[in-house]
Amino acid sequence: MLPVKMCISASAASRIIFQCLRFYCQKPPKKLRICEAVSSSDMGTNVKVQGWVRSVRHQKQNLFLHVNDGSSLQSLQVVASSQLNHRLLTFGSAVEVSGLLVKSPSRRQEVELQANQIHVVGECNPVDFPFKVKERHDLEYIRQFPHLRCRTNTFSSLLRIRSEATTAIQLYFRDKGYVQVHTPVITSNDCEGAGELFQVEPFFSVPAYLVVSGQLHLEVIAGAFPGVFSFGPTFRAENSQSRRHLAEFFMVEAEISFTQSLEDLMKVMEEMFRSTTEHLLAQCPEDVALFHKHVTPGHNVRTQSISTKYQHQNTMITYTEAIDILNRSSQKFAFETDVAAVDLLVPGVGELCGGTLREERLDLLKTRLALAGLDETYRWYLDLRRFGSVPHGGFGMGFERYLQCVLGVDNIRDVIPFPRYSHSCLL
Amino acid sequence: MLPVKMCISASAASRIIFQCLRFYCQKPPKKLRICEAVSSSDMGTNVKVQGWVRSVRHQKQNLFLHVNDGSSLQSLQVVASSQLNHRLLTFGSAVEVSGLLVKSPSRRQEVELQANQIHVVGECNPVDFPFKVKERHDLEYIRQFPHLRCRTNTFSSLLRIRSEATTAIQLYFRDKGYVQVHTPVITSNDCEGAGELFQVEPFFSVPAYLVVSGQLHLEVIAGAFPGVFSFGPTFRAENSQSRRHLAEFFMVEAEISFTQSLEDLMKVMEEMFRSTTEHLLAQCPEDVALFHKHVTPGHNVRTQSISTKYQHQNTMITYTEAIDILNRSSQKFAFETDVAAVDLLVPGVGELCGGTLREERLDLLKTRLALAGLDETYRWYLDLRRFGSVPHGGFGMGFERYLQCVLGVDNIRDVIPFPRYSHSCLL
Numbered sequence: 001m002l003p004v005k006m007c008i009s010a011s012a013a014s015r016i017i018f019q020c021l022r023f024y025c026q027k028p029p030k031k032l033r034i035c036e037a038v039s040s041s042d043m044g045t046n047v048k049v050q051g052w053v054r055s056v057r058h059q060k061q062n063l064f065l066h067v068n069d070g071s072s073l074q075s076l077q078v079v080a081s082s083q084l085n086h087r088l089l090t091f092g093s094a095v096e097v098s099g100l101l102v103k104s105p106s107r108r109q110e111v112e113l114q115a116n117q118i119h120v121v122g123e124c125n126p127v128d129f130p131f132k133v134k135e136r137h138d139l140e141y142i143r144q145f146p147h148l149r150c151r152t153n154t155f156s157s158l159l160r161i162r163s164e165a166t167t168a169i170q171l172y173f174r175d176k177g178y179v180q181v182h183t184p185v186i187t188s189n190d191c192e193g194a195g196e197l198f199q200v201e202p203f204f205s206v207p208a209y210l211v212v213s214g215q216l217h218l219e220v221i222a223g224a225f226p227g228v229f230s231f232g233p234t235f236r237a238e239n240s241q242s243r244r245h246l247a248e249f250f251m252v253e254a255e256i257s258f259t260q261s262l263e264d265l266m267k268v269m270e271e272m273f274r275s276t277t278e279h280l281l282a283q284c285p286e287d288v289a290l291f292h293k294h295v296t297p298g299h300n301v302r303t304q305s306i307s308t309k310y311q312h313q314n315t316m317i318t319y320t321e322a323i324d325i326l327n328r329s330s331q332k333f334a335f336e337t338d339v340a341a342v343d344l345l346v347p348g349v350g351e352l353c354g355g356t357l358r359e360e361r362l363d364l365l366k367t368r369l370a371l372a373g374l375d376e377t378y379r380w381y382l383d384l385r386r387f388g389s390v391p392h393g394g395f396g397m398g399f400e401r402y403l404q405c406v407l408g409v410d411n412i413r414d415v416i417p418f419p420r421y422s423h424s425c426l427l
Numbered sequence: 428m429l430p431v432k433m434c435i436s437a438s439a440a441s442r443i444i445f446q447c448l449r450f451y452c453q454k455p456p457k458k459l460r461i462c463e464a465v466s467s468s469d470m471g472t473n474v475k476v477q478g479w480v481r482s483v484r485h486q487k488q489n490l491f492l493h494v495n496d497g498s499s500l501q502s503l504q505v506v507a508s509s510q511l512n513h514r515l516l517t518f519g520s521a522v523e524v525s526g527l528l529v530k531s532p533s534r535r536q537e538v539e540l541q542a543n544q545i546h547v548v549g550e551c552n553p554v555d556f557p558f559k560v561k562e563r564h565d566l567e568y569i570r571q572f573p574h575l576r577c578r579t580n581t582f583s584s585l586l587r588i589r590s591e592a593t594t595a596i597q598l599y600f601r602d603k604g605y606v607q608v609h610t611p612v613i614t615s616n617d618c619e620g621a622g623e624l625f626q627v628e629p630f631f632s633v634p635a636y637l638v639v640s641g642q643l644h645l646e647v648i649a650g651a652f653p654g655v656f657s658f659g660p661t662f663r664a665e666n667s668q669s670r671r672h673l674a675e676f677f678m679v680e681a682e683i684s685f686t687q688s689l690e691d692l693m694k695v696m697e698e699m700f701r702s703t704t705e706h707l708l709a710q711c712p713e714d715v716a717l718f719h720k721h722v723t724p725g726h727n728v729r730t731q732s733i734s735t736k737y738q739h740q741n742t743m744i745t746y747t748e749a750i751d752i753l754n755r756s757s758q759k760f761a762f763e764t765d766v767a768a769v770d771l772l773v774p775g776v777g778e779l780c781g782g783t784l785r786e787e788r789l790d791l792l793k794t795r796l797a798l799a800g801l802d803e804t805y806r807w808y809l810d811l812r813r814f815g816s817v818p819h820g821g822f823g824m825g826f827e828r829y830l831q832c833v834l835g836v837d838n839i840r841d842v843i844p845f846p847r848y849s850h851s852c853l854l
Contacts, residue, residue, distance in 0.1 A: 033604060033653055050685045052651065052815050070652035071604055094815040096685070121685070122816035129814050147807040148814065150651040159648065163607040170594065177460060177498055180590040184845040185612055185637075185660045186625075186675050188852045198613075199628045200637070203664050203674065204852035210612075210627070217845060217854065221586065224479065224577040225497035226460055232659065233612045237630050247630065248613050258477045258523070258548070380574040380854060387556050387575065388479050388521040389549035418611040418644060425615045425631035427644065427807060 029098045035072035038111055040101055048098045049076060049113065050121070052151065053091055055133055058082060065118075067095060070156055073286045077104065080115035091133040092124030092151070136294060139414045146418060146426050154295065157287035158415060161280060162403060168279035169231060169252055169399075172272050178227040178254065183214030185233060198237045198247075210235035213396060216381065218255035219358060222392050223384055229254040231399070239422045243411040244350065246400065248420040255394035262342045265355040265393050266316070269344050272397070273352075277303065277406055288407065296408030302347065303406055342395070349405045355395025362386060456525045462498035465538055467528055475525045476503060476540065477548070479578065480518055482560055485509060492545075494522060497583055500713045504531060507542035518560035519551030519578065563721060566841045573845060573853050581722065584714035585842060588707060589830060595706035596658060596679055596826075599699050605654040605681065610641030612660060625664045625674075637662035640823060643808065645682035646785060649819050650811055656681040658826070666849045670838040671777065673827065675847040682821035689769045692782040692820050693743070696771050699824070700779075704730065704833055715834065723835030729774065730833055767820070773832045782822025789813060 029048040032040070037049055051069030058064075063085050066075035078097050089095070099115035106112075130145050131137060131152055142149040149155040170180065188206045190197060198210040214230045221228045234251040254268060280288060281303075292300035317325070319338055326333045344353035359365055362385040369375040369382070403415040413419040418427055456475040459467070464476055478496030485491075490512045493502035505524050516522070526542035533539075557572050558564060558579055569576040576582040597607065615633045617624060625637040641657045648655045661678040681695060707715060708730075719727035744752070746765055753760045771780035786792055789812040796802040796809070830842040840846040845854055 035604075050653070050817070070606070092815045094817045121818070122812075122814075124815040125813070147647050147810055148650075150648050151815070156651050159606055159608065159652075162609070163601075166607055166609075167597065167601055170597065174590075174594055177462075179497070179586055180593055181586065181844055182589070182593075182660070182677060184675055184847060184854075186662075186847050186852060187854070189854065198630065201626045201628075201664075203625065203849070204847070205850045206852055208852050220574050220854065221577050221844065223575075224583050225586075226477070233609070235613075237628075248611055250609060383574055385549075386552070387549075388519045388551040388578070390477070390521045391548070417608055417648065420611060420613050420631070422630070423632045425613060425633055425635050427611075427614070427616065427647065 033071040034067065034069040034074065034076045037076050037101060037113065038072070038074050038109065040111055043101055043103055043111075045101050046098070047101050047113070048096065050096045051076075051094070053089065053093050053095055053124075054153075056089055056091060058085060063089075065089070065095070065097070065115075067097060068153075068156075070150075070160075072160075073153060073157055073290060077106075077109055077112040078115050078118070079112055080118060084115060084118045086118070086120060088120040088123045089118065090124055090126045092126060092129045092131070093120050094122035094124075095119060096121055139295065139409070139411065143411075143413060150417075154290065155414075157284075157290045158403075158407075158409075159417065161284050161287050161291075161407065162415065162417075164283050165276055165280055165399070165403065165406075166231070168276040168283075169272065171279070172275045173227075173229045173254070176227065176268075178229045179221070179225050181214075181218060181221045181228050181230050183211065183217040183230045183232065183253075185211055185235075187211045187217075189216055196236045196238050198235050212236060213251070214253050215255070215394060215396070218253055218394060219381075219384060219392065222255040222257050222394070223388070223390070225257065227254065227256045241422055243413075244401065244404075246412055246416065246419055246421050249412075249416070250399035251396050252399055252402075253394060253396040255392060257390050257392045259357060259391055259393040262340055262355070262357060262393070265357075265395050266342055266344075269342075269353045269355065269395055269397070273344070273402075276402070280406065291407040291409065296410075299408030302408065340393070344395075344397075346401075346405045348408070348410075349401045351398075352401050352405060353395050353397040355393060357391070357393035360385065360389060360391055362389075460498040461494065461496040461501065461503045464503050464528060464540065465499070465501050465536065467538055470528055470530055470538075472528050473525070474528050474540070475523065477523045478503075478521070480516065480520050480522055480551075481580075483516055483518060485512060490516075492516070492522070492524070492542075494524060495580075495583075497577075497587075499587075500580060500584055500717060504533075504536055504539040505542050505545070506539055507545060511542060511545045513545070513547060515547040515550045516545065517551055517553045519553060519556045519558070520547050521549035521551075522546060523548055566722065566836070566838065570838075570840060577844075581717065582841075584711075584717045585830075585834075585836075586844065588711050588714050588718075588834065589842065589844075591710050592703055592707055592826070592830065592833075593658070595703040595710075596699065598706070599702045600654075600656045600681065603654065603695075605656045606648070606652050608641075608645060608648045608655050608657050610638065610644040610657045610659065610680075612638055612662075614638045614644075616643055623663045623665050625662050639663060640678070641680050642682070642821060642823070645680055645821060646808075646811060646819065649682040649684050649821070650815070650817070652684065654681065654683045668849055670840075671828065671831075673839055673843065673846055673848050674852075676839075676843065677826035678823050679826055679829075680821060680823040682819060684817050684819045686784060686818055686820040689767055689782070689784060689820070692784075692822050693769055693771075696769075696780045696782065696822055696824070700771070700829075703829070707833065718834040718836065723837075726835030729835065769822070771824075773828075775835070775837075776828045776832045778825075779828050779832060780822050780824040782820060784818070784820035787812065787816060787818055789816075 029046040032047045051067040054066040054068045054075045063080045063082050065078040068075040096119040097115050098117040099113050102114050104112040142152050186208050200208045230253045340357035342355050346352045369378050400412050400415050409415050456473040459474045478494040481493040481495045481502045490507045490509050492505040495502040523546040524542050525544040526540045529541050531539040569579050613635050627635045657680045767784035769782050773779045796805050827839050827842050836842050
């Protein structure tokens with residue numbers, strides 16, 4: 001207990017005792033994430049936050065910091081006596097700050113932290129650090145530092161959006177009763193995309209490749225479920241430096257049993273697109289806004305309009321209409337035979353989804369595989385048509401292209417944490 | 428409209444008209460999944476279900492089917508006039524059945540379907556089909572048919588459990604504010620596990636491998652977030668035929684910033700285990716019970732007891748205690764130097780999780796890497812310690828081993844849809 005021996009009124013005394021007690025007997029500070037701190041209404045609480053310094057400003061008596069911990073785009077303003085300043089307290093350094101949460105006098109934020117302790121956990125030499133305080137570096141610049149770019153606001157937002165979009169896609173399918181299947185990365189199927197396969201060193205008894213599509217594996221499992229989906233890495237050994245291709249990218253694939261027509265697939269594609277986009281706009285409004293404001297100004301209008309158009313279903317054209325349009329254009333096109341296939345095209349990105357109804361006819365499949373000398377290798381695939389086969393179809397959506405489409409990001413390398421492409425496999 | 432011209436009372440007439448109307452003017456049947464049909468309370472509704480025949484029984488006047496569509500372990504009993512019987516209506520065939528949902532007179536089920544139409548969508552020759560009606564095939568037998576085993580109750584349950592466990596893990600981390608990171612499969616890091624790496628054919632400017640752990644990539648991202656996690660495929664080119672190893676398996680990995688001690692990691696491991704297991708027991712009680720009843724009788728007691736023990740935290744032993752126990756055993760062991768590491772061991776499976784606090788000291792890392800001649804290659808890793816580094820640590824959990832542990836499945840090949848191991852890469 002504190003010895004309080006002053007001649008003061010009872011109520012003033014109790015107030016002083018209370019404050020002293022609060023100072024001396026206070027509980028250890030409550031550890032908060034920055035997103036919790038900035039939205040807290042618990043003024044006067046003693047808290048501790050941890051994060052990285054986004055700005056430092058000295059005034060005569062006061063020191064102002066902005067600390068961000070990646071829990072949201074927002075940083076927490078920290079106000080401290082200038083006595084707490086330290087030469088290691090620089091942009092980019094990691095800190096642990098304790099103090100009282102108070103209402104901020106500024107209109108810029110609701111809450112600020114009156115620090116009584118600032119501890120520099122990890123220093124950061126601002127001269128060597130490639131990002132500079134208060135500068136908005138463009139995506140091309142930060143792409144040069146794959147191991148550090150998550151320290152920028154833009155890429156940190158991208159990572160939160162990517163994580164939330166992953167959740168949204170999985171929840172969409174789960175709510176609709178789909179089973180998530182982990183299709184394999186290593187496969188002995190080589191029927192798709194021949195030259196674009198990555199081969200894996202000999203280890204299995206057969207040549208093995210990195211998967212270009214989980215379709216065949218999903219077809220296996222769709223033989224016992226109403227709908228299945230996969231969400232995982234897919235590979236193309238394409239020698240492309242294009243802004244729309246990667247050697248390793250994420251793909252959402254769905255396979256639906258008892259389909260009647262392409263409309264069944266289109267409905268799922270559209271619903272998934274709309275539900276995921278709505279989820280993102282609702283759960284990450286600030287992060288998405290950063291892209292729509294700074295990376296591609298005005299893109300929010302386009303994102304909204306894509307969603308709305310889907311709602312009215314007025315963007316579908318038939319194969320015949322597409323051919324008409326192409327024939328009327330100045331370029332020449334060659335047309336392949338009609339198949340039960342559908343593509344979802346979006347502005348700026350091109351093909352986002354592609355789907356087909358799968359060939360059901362056992363005899364036809366048998367003949368085709370026999371002609372290719374593959375009937376023994378794909379006997380298992382023929383078996384699927386032999387034992388309780390059902391009409392089914394499915395589609396795949398490039399996850400990075402989806403993010404490009406919604407955020408308006410021009411280069412696919414800027415929407416994946418560790419891009420792999422021709423001649424580049426950093427980290 | 429129907430001509431109803433009979434001499435009957437007004438009320439009886441209206442009843443008849445109503446029933447006739449119902450028959451002739453009825454809306455198209457409502458398509459239901461089996462899980463919706465068996466739990467429906469909408470008796471008298473005209474519905475359509477689609478699925479695979481699990482049993483067929485003929486009686487003099489009636490035909491009884493059990494139809495399953497994978498939406499749950501339960502099948503729907505279908506009762507039809509024996510006139511609807513057909514030679515193609517066999518075990519394993521795919522059917523579409525329309526009729527009225529009615530309360531079942533039997534105590535075995537609440538609901539049954541009085542069929543007025545049965546359409547065989549895909550036939551199944553029961554002689555060639557490897558699974559036989561009403562036989563419970565063991566896991567070893569069904570493992571021989573990787574393309575068909577999802578058609579058994581056991582493997583269909585496994586796939587639902589695996590899907591739900593995936594959701595549970597992701598929701599656990601999301602609720603705790605972790606960001607999900609898609610760490611790459613192809614990597615140029617070769618510092619871990621040397622000989623056990625799968626090499627990928629030359630394509631990048633550097634030798635590339637299939638990832639053995641996403642740890643280094645997660646460490647990159649943990650430099651800007653309170654916590655990050657990944658959930659995806661991982662690879663080992665191990666020449667093992669063991670019941671606990673696969674060449675391609677799923678791993679959950681988490682990296683936590685600002686860790687103080689191993690206890691921080693242990694807390695997350697345990698919470699994740701408990702929360703995922705509780706989610707599974709709550710969401711898939713019938714599927715889990717199938718394993719605990721038929722595959723490993725009595726295993727439910729063990730699953731419960733593991734969860735409970737964690738709650739009381741009485742299963743932790745220190746490194747020193749572990750060495751004491753080993754020294755007292757009859758076998759001889761060699762001990763390595765102590766590191767800040769923790770393993771989570773479970774009965775029957777062994778190591779489920781392994782975690783460490785990461786080396787923070789820049790000078791030490793520099794020296795070590797220089798000695799190995801890797802300081803240039805891993806300059807990016809040193810950079811992480813140079814710019815706002817924070818104490819951090821993480822762990823990995825083998826997802827298949829987790830499923831083995833909870834379900835009591837002896838062989839790891841039985842808890843993954845498409846197992847890859849030494850000399851085997853089917854499909």
